[in-house]
Structures are given as structure tokens and as C-alpha cells.
Amino acid sequence: MAGSWPARGDSGPAGDGERGALTLMLAIMFVALLALAGLVVDGSAKLNDAEQANAVAQEAARAGAGMVDRGNAYATGAFTVDSSQAVAAAQAYLVSAGYAGSVTPVGNDSILVSVTLTQPTKILSIIGIDSMTVTGTATASLVTGVTGPGI
Numbered sequence: 001m002a003g004s005w006p007a008r009g010d011s012g013p014a015g016d017g018e019r020g021a022l023t024l025m026l027a028i029m030f031v032a033l034l035a036l037a038g039l040v041v042d043g044s045a046k047l048n049d050a051e052q053a054n055a056v057a058q059e060a061a062r063a064g065a066g067m068v069d070r071g072n073a074y075a076t077g078a079f080t081v082d083s084s085q086a087v088a089a090a091q092a093y094l095v096s097a098g099y100a101g102s103v104t105p106v107g108n109d110s111i112l113v114s115v116t117l118t119q120p121t122k123i124l125s126i127i128g129i130d131s132m133t134v135t136g137t138a139t140a141s142l143v144t145g146v147t148g149p150g151i
Contacts, residue, residue: 038123046132049117053136056099057115061140064090064103064111068142080108081142087111110141 064086073079083105090103090113101115118133 034123035127038121038127038129042121042124042129042132045119045122046134049119049132050134050136053099053115053117053134054138055136056094056097057101057113057136057138058140059097060090060093060101060103060115061111061113061138063093064113065109065140065142079142081105081111106139110139112137112139 065081067082067085067089069080069082069085086105087103090111094101094103094113094115099115099117101113104112104114106112114135114137116133116135118131120131121129124130124132
């Protein structure tokens with residue numbers, strides 16, 4: 001019978017080259033969408049972790065920068081950071097907050113704190129990215145007296 005459809009299971013000579021093409025395309029699209037979802041979910045978690053690391057570093061730096069060298073202040077009237085107390089105070093803050101980081105005095109009146117967080121990924125672990133690491137840094141300086149515009 002002319003113009004009739006081929007028998008079931010027989011796609012004919014012209015259709016054999018495209019057999020399964022839709023399945024392959026759907027598999028590729030699924031992997032691409034899964035990777036995109038991973039970037040959205042785990043990428044936003046990384047941004048939140050970076051914000052948290054910066055906030056903790058800022059607080060620890062403030063805690064350390066407030067440690068005035070009293071001996072120098074009484075002797076000379078100049079306010080400087082007591083480096084050993086500043087490092088100890090910043091590290092104590094990090095420990096109490098449950099974070100690990102490094103603390104470095106900068107000059108006579110500042111302290112630099114760096115906090116590194118490593119968190120496991122939720123979706124990207126499927127494609128081999130098991131964790132993401134972020135680092136937050138902050139520097140705090142000892143400021144004495146009233147400062148600001150016009151003062």
C-alpha cells in the first residue's frame with residue numbers, strides 16, 4: 001500500500017540515523033541543568049560563607065585593635081596597640097566564635113585577621129567538586145580621640 005506508515009519497530013532506511021537522538025539530547029540537557037542548579041545553590045552558599053568569613057575577621061580584628069599598650073600610653077601619652085595582647089584577643093575571639101584563622105600585627109596601631117572557611121558542596125559534589133573554600137580578611141586600627149570631618 002503506497003504512502004502507508006512503516007510497520008511498528010521499523011523506522012525505515014531514512015530514520016535509522018536519528019534513532020535515540022532525543023534520549024542523548026535529554027541526557028546532555030539534564031547534566032547541564034544539574035550543573036546550573038549546582039552553581040546557583042552552591043554558589044550562593046559560597047557567597048554567604050564569604051560574607052560570614054569577612055564578618056568574623058572584622059570582629060576579631062576589632063577585638064584585637066582595642067588592646068592598648070598601657071605602659072607606653074602612661075609613659076609617653078601615645079596610644080599604640082599592644083601586639084601580644086592584640087594577637088591573643090583576636091585569636092580568643094576566633095576560638096570563641098568557632099573559627100580558625102591567622103592574626104598578624106600591622107605596624108604600631110593595626111591588626112590584620114584572616115579567616116578561612118571550607119564547606120562541603122550540596123549539588124556540585126555530583127560532578128566532583130566536593131568543597132568550596134573562602135577567605136575573609138580585615139584590618140582594624142586603633143583610633144584615639146574624636147575624629148571625623150570638621151572636628
